[in-house]
Structures are given as structure tokens and as C-alpha cells.
Amino acid sequence: MSRRAPNRQLSTLLAEVGWSAGDLARAVNSLGKAVGLTLSYDRTSVAHWLSGSRPQAPVPDLAARALSRRSGRVVAPEDTGLPQPPHGHAARRPDPLDESDPLRRLTSLCRQDTDPARRPSLTASAYTLTALTLSDWAHRPKSTAPDSGQRAASSSSSDVRILREMTEVFAALGSAHGGGHARSALAAYLTDDAERMLIAPATSAIHSQLCTAAAQLTHLLAVMTEDTGYAGLAQRYYRTALDLAHQADDRATYAVTLRAMSLQALRLGHPPQAHTLAETALDTLSPTADGATRSFLLAQRALTFAAVRQPRRAREDLRAADQQHERASSPPGPFTSYPRAGLDYHTARTFNALGEPGHALTSLSQAARHRAPAQGKAWALTHARLAEARVNLGQLEAACDHWHTFLDHYPSLRSTQVDEALTRLRQNAGAFPRQARAVSLLHRARTLERQSRHCG
Template sequence: MLFAGLADRHGGAHARSALALYLADDVGRVLSRQAPPAVRSQLRSGTAQLVHVLAVMTADAGYASLSQHYFHAALSLAHDAGDRRVYSITLRAMSVQALRLGFRARALSLAEAAMNTAGPDKEPAAQAFLLNQRALARAYHRQDREARADLDTAQAQHALATGPPGPFTMYAQAGLHFQAAQTLLVLGRTHEAIHSWEISLRERTPDQRRTSALTLAALADTELGIGHLEAACQHWSTFLDLYPYLHSARAHQALVSLRQGLRAHQRQPQAAAILERARAALLPPSARPLRRGQANP
């Protein structure tokens, strides 16, 4: 999907308003026309997917309340279309956002609802997608055994899945391992989490700047947490290579976390150099010093 790819390349704030205008103008006119029931269902299902992507982009742009409005609109469209897959995947995305905002009980409730909505005949790709999120929500509730069981089942189901990766088709390997790493970290399996994030990073394509940057940030934070300053600085350095090309609230939050985490080590030359680069990255674009060797836009 074009807009999902743009968000992964540049961040959710990039092209978000273009998608909103497209939905309000072109798609709105198409939905208002008379059409056979089967065609109307297809149109509503496709529109639900676009609104879902808009919700994800809006959340990444830093507008949590507005993104909730779009998520609920996507649910309504998927319900009208009778599309259980898109409905359940949207519930899953809402669970992801609830966790990021600190609403853990709500996140688990949404993850459970996503599983129930998908029904007993959900295919392996959907199983992997939904179970991985429920695993993370359960881990935050100290349901360690259940979380690990969900994680193992998600990976087994993903191995059985077929089809092209996409937000409504099948988990990419990079996404599967990123989410698994989050769960492993919450379960206290730090070194396993690092290994899973490293696999996720290797699976990223060069144009997946946003997800690559977020993976690097997670790796750096985790390495720093166990005292591996050199490894953390290496990951932060690569993160900072990508950061200037991103329009993402999550990437900005990662940059803030970078500065907070490294301040205790600012007397170390490698940490001091990263902190200086981070300080420059927070300046307005016109005030940033030019650097050689950055990633191509």
C-alpha cells in the first residue's frame, strides 16, 4: 500500500494530510455512489484499510486523540463491509497504541477482542499478527506463561503463512521479530530481546527508515540498560544518520530518550559525541550543521 510505504520511509507525518484529503474528497465521492452490494462491501473494506493507515500515520505524527477517531471510523467501515480481518487488525492496532499510551488493561482487552473477532478459522498470517500483540499485552500483566505461549504460537503460525508482507496481509519477518523482542524484554529475557531486534534490523530494507530507526533506538536503550555503552553508541549513531529524514513523533521521542539515557555518561568521549549530534538534530533544520556521509534522502 502506497501510503503505508511512505510512512515507513519518512514517518507518519509525511503525506498524512494528503491521505486525509484523498479520503475526504475522492474516496468520499465514490462511497456516496450507488453500487451493487458486493461492490459496496469491497469499497468499504478498501476504505477501512486506508482509514486504518491514516490512523497509524496520525498516531506517529503525535495526534493520539485524532488517531483514535480514525481507528473507530475504520472499525465502522470494516463492520459495514463484513470484513472481520480488517476489523480485528484494527483492534490490534488500537491495542498497540493503548500500550504506548500506558493503558495496559485497555490494551489487553483490545488484544483479546481482536482474537475473538477474527474467529476460530483465522488463517496463519492473521494468527501470527494478532497473537504477537496479545503476547506483549499479557507480558505487561505478568502473565508470563501465557505471553510466552502466545509468542511461540505466533512464530509457528508465521512459519505456515504465505503471501506478500503488508499491513493487512502478512507480517514481515522484521515486524515479527521487533514485536517479539518487545515481549521478551518485558519478560526479562534481555539478551533474547537484543538478538530478536538484531534479526529485525537485518531484515529491514534500506527504504524502511522509520522502522529501522525505531529498532536501532530500542537496541541502543536496551544495550545501555545492561551497561554496554559502546554498542549503545554505535546504534544511536546509525539512528542519528536516519533521523533527519523522518517526520515521526516516535522517532523524536526516541531522540529525547537518547539524551536522557546518555547524560550519565557524558564524560565518556563516545557518549559526548553522540550527545552533541543529538543536540544538533533537535535544532531547527536551517540551524543544523551539514554532515557528510548521511543516508540518502
């Protein structure tokens, strides 16, 4: 064995957690036994690691898990100094998506996302169709709940409640102001507070609930990231949310995340993949799922049926979504309820895709009646869509009224969807250069856009 430098990373970690070499050896052996390995490391083995030797996989991973549980924070294998060095002339920085453990992957992504120096390479991540290839639900990874006897401070139902409350907070912020507001704050929250709760020892039941809450927060981060214009990074967060939902054995959260991925694929111009994801979401959902969730998924599959030119199936799903919505009895919440306005809005999008602008206008009008100005982004986008529907039907005056309502809220929103709606406004209003109201509207839109760029 070639001579190596002492492993100061591992030495520092042991000092941090107050462990001896024998303590780490026993913890690694115990974790190995839990996954079916017979290991017999002792303090001498760890002394060799400290002097620079590197054990074979999966020992670095087991050591990282043990140190994570002891320290109350995520420790990556690379942090221990134990993995074998990369081959080749240039050492590549590990890709967070290569990490199989979803919590460690989430922590790695969020840490890089909250670091101004490292964020640009992450936000430039490419959206790929290969990342839409998913393993069957039956092959989900085992949940790895920390041993509740390893540390004095354990996670409890109060931690679950806190994560659920934070889910409502960030969902409300995104709905009111768009994904560009508070996105970095959510990434930081997941890196700090949420990470500690998930690492701490807990019963299997509590750990599963914590994983569900983390999956939902990660889903929200993906939505906000997508709405900020970072499609590839959003895809990475969506995939991580799926794996956390897998660990929690939470089919509903998994299916809802697949639905979001389907919508993203459709926005990016991939109807067949969007349809497959929508189908998989419904196939994954439990037969006993509440009507609200089933309606939510059916509405998206209807939109994808329209996109892949199956109008009869699209209409069937719209009827089924409406019926399921009538049967909904779940409590309010970002992952438990489906507002009527949301269903009407999605129905309008499907009618537009089917080439039925009259029906789309009716559904959008119903959505507007159920919206409130405080909903910010949703309120603005509903009126933007109403304006587009009315101008397509030759109702320019009414369209301008809706566009002015949209512009009333534009300055407080940071959202690529809102920016795209503004672009469509300019295109539509620009088609009427002799109409005073259209000219006035266009002038206001350009002024607000310049002010927004200056403030940004």
C-alpha cells in the same frame, strides 16, 4: 406551526442534482421502504420543506442519503436544512463522532482535519477510555450499498484496485518517513476521491470491497495521526475504521484495527484496556484466517500479557505467533502480510516487558538483519532499540554505533515515536559525561534536533 424562512440549502441541493420536489419525495419513500418504513411523501410535502417546515427524524437522514447518492458526494443531514434546530441558547457544532454512518463520519472528520481553521479543535480531541467500549461484532450495522440503478456512473472493480493501490502508497510513505509526512494528503484523498467511489452506485460485492479499502485507508490515517501526536483524533479514526470494516463484513480488517487500538492504549499507559482489545481482536478473527494475521494479533496479545504480569501466557503467545508465522501463505501487502522483522521487533518488546534483556537483544538483532535502510522509520527505531538494549547490558561502544545509525535517518523522519527515541538517547548518553563517544553522540543528537526544529 411557526413561520420559518425558506430552506435555501435544500433548494440549492435540488438544483445541483437536477431533481424536482417529486423526485426527492420518491427517493425518500424508497429509502424508507428499504429500512422498513412506510412513507407517502409527495411533491407537496417537499414544497412544505422548501418553505421552511422540518420533517421528523429519520426523514432528514433519508433525504441526505438520497441527495448523496444522486450528487456523488456525501451530503450530511445538516446540509439539507431539514433537521430540527438544536434546543438551548447556544447551538453546538455537531460532533463528527456522533454520526452513526461511518462514511459520513469519516467525511466530516477529514473535512475538518483538512481545514486549517477548524483543525486545531479536532487535533486537540481527548483520548478517552469510554471510546474503547465496543459493541459485539454480531450487532454491526447493515451495509448500505447504493442502488446500482440510480446513477449512470457506478463504482467498479477498477475503483477497488485504485483504493488498494493508494493503501500501499500511503503505507509505504508512513513506513519510510513517519506519520507526520503525507498525513494531511491522506485525509484530503479520503475526502475527495475515496468519497466519490463509496457514494456511487455499486453492487453489494463491490461496495463491500470499497468499504474494506476505505477502512484500511482510515486505519492508516489513524496510525499516521497517532504518530503525529494527536491521540484523541487517532482514536476517532480508529473507531471509524472499525465501523467501515463492520459494514464490509471484514473480520480481518476489524481485528487488525483492534490490534492497533490495543497498542495505542498500551503506549498511553492503559494495560488492562490494551489486553481486552487484543483479546477481542483474536476472538473476532475468523477461524480460517491466514497465519500472518493470526501471528500479528498473537504477538500483540503476548505484549499485553507481559504488561498485565502474566509471563507464562505471554511466552505461550510468542511461541504461537512464531508457529503461525511459519504457516503464513498470504500475498504481500500492508494488511495481508507480517514481515519477519516486524514479529522479531514485537517479540523483543515483549521480552523487554518480561525483564529479559538478553532475549530482547537477540530478537532485535534478528529484526535488524531483516530490515533495510529504505524502511526509514522501522530501520531507525530498530537501531534505537538495539542501542538501548546494548547500553543496558554495559555495551556502550556498540550502543553508540546503533545510535549513530539512528541519527543518520532522524532528519528525514517526522514521528513522535522517533522523537521519543531521541529523548531516550539523550537521557542514556547523558549518563556518561566522561565517555568521549557518548559526549560526541550527544552533541550530534542535540545539533540535529535543533536543525529539525528550525526546519519545522
